[in-house]
Amino acid sequence: MGELMGGHKDKKHKSKKTKRSGRDLNGDACEVTKDRVRAHFLDGNTGPWAKNLAAQDAQTAHSTQNADDADAAEAAAVSAKSSTASVTPTRRGPDYSVPSSIDIVADPVLHALSTRRSISKVDPETPNDSDLLEIIRSISAVADHKALRPWRFLIIRGDDRHRLGAALDEAAGVVRKPGETNTKPLRAELLLALVASPVKHDKVPEWEQHATASGAGHLLELALWQAGWGVMWRSGTLTNSEPVRRLHRLDDHELLMGWFYIGAVPERYRQRLPTSTRPLPKPEQFLDTL
Numbered sequence: 001m002g003e004l005m006g007g008h009k010d011k012k013h014k015s016k017k018t019k020r021s022g023r024d025l026n027g028d029a030c031e032v033t034k035d036r037v038r039a040h041f042l043d044g045n046t047g048p049w050a051k052n053l054a055a056q057d058a059q060t061a062h063s064t065q066n067a068d069d070a071d072a073a074e075a076a077a078v079s080a081k082s083s084t085a086s087v088t089p090t091r092r093g094p095d096y097s098v099p100s101s102i103d104i105v106a107d108p109v110l111h112a113l114s115t116r117r118s119i120s121k122v123d124p125e126t127p128n129d130s131d132l133l134e135i136i137r138s139i140s141a142v143a144d145h146k147a148l149r150p151w152r153f154l155i156i157r158g159d160d161r162h163r164l165g166a167a168l169d170e171a172a173g174v175v176r177k178p179g180e181t182n183t184k185p186l187r188a189e190l191l192l193a194l195v196a197s198p199v200k201h202d203k204v205p206e207w208e209q210h211a212t213a214s215g216a217g218h219l220l221e222l223a224l225w226q227a228g229w230g231v232m233w234r235s236g237t238l239t240n241s242e243p244v245r246r247l248h249r250l251d252d253h254e255l256l257m258g259w260f261y262i263g264a265v266p267e268r269y270r271q272r273l274p275t276s277t278r279p280l281p282k283p284e285q286f287l288d289t290l
């Protein structure tokens with residue numbers, strides 16, 4: 001947010017940059033992405049603070065200092081209050097009396113989040129590898145403590161799916177007749193295997209790095225959904241068996257987190273979607289106070 005607000009202050013710089021579009025400009029994708037982020041927050045009026053950015057720009061260093069002082073006073077008050085609360089603990093639960101101004105139907109990203117579905121039977125058309133690179137680019141901002149990047153995906157297409165079937169058979173002790181094959185990995189033309197690849201770090205335990213890798217998986221599903229592709233995340237008890245790990249060339253410290261079966265959303269499914277009545281789970285069950 002600090003960087004965004006810094007970007008807002010540099011208005012000359014911003015207006016010059018926002019004339020640029022796409023990645024054909026010196027391949028400067030990072031700059032374009034920054035511009036999009038600025039546009040999202042500054043021009044899109046997103047979030048409660050977006051409306052006040054212009055006013056904030058006019059604030060002097062003096063007022064910033066005042067705000068800091070106020071923050072310190074507030075923190076002291078909260079601290080005093082919490083020490084009182086610890087004497088007489090009460091659990092009040094969330095307060096829903098003030099209605100939300102967030103519209104998950106009107107906002108395209110929130111809408112995509114709330115309508116995402118797994119598609120168990122996808123059609124054969126798939127994103128190409130360049131499409132996949134863009135999808136990965138879009139999810140690479142996944143929350144990642146110390147930016148350790150503890151995840152990667154492996155592309156599995158064509159005959160590599162048969163190799164996966166053979167590895168699963170070997171793990172299960174299944175011996176097939178000549179010409180027969182394990183058809184499970186053939187349920188889509190494209191699979192992406194997600195590998196969690198944690199590193200040793202004093203401050204970031206392995207579980208946090210698995211959380212990041214898992215986040216990359218969920219973002220992948222969302223990004224594909226938003227880009228119009230169908231996907232389903234699958235795993236199983238044999239996922240980290242020796243033959244399967246060997247096929248994916250995993251190091252000992254790595255973990256296979258399953259496969260994303262990817263393809264086109266079938267037309268019949270697309271037609272059913274607008275009238276689908278699958279309810280979302282009640283959000284209250286996921287929210288509480290201490």
Ligand SMILES: Cc1cc2nc3c(=O)[nH]c(=O)nc-3n(C[C@H](O)[C@H](O)[C@H](O)COP(=O)(O)O)c2cc1C
Nearest residue numbers: 116117118119120217231232233234235236257258
């Ligand atoms: C890590 C992980 C592994 C999964 N493995 C399987 C699986 O092997 N088979 C399966 O039917 N669903 C599996 N699922 C669940 C599906 O991907 C999907 O989430 C579920 O069918 C519910 O559908 P929805 O995503 O539309 O809510 C897995 C989900 C996750 C997150």
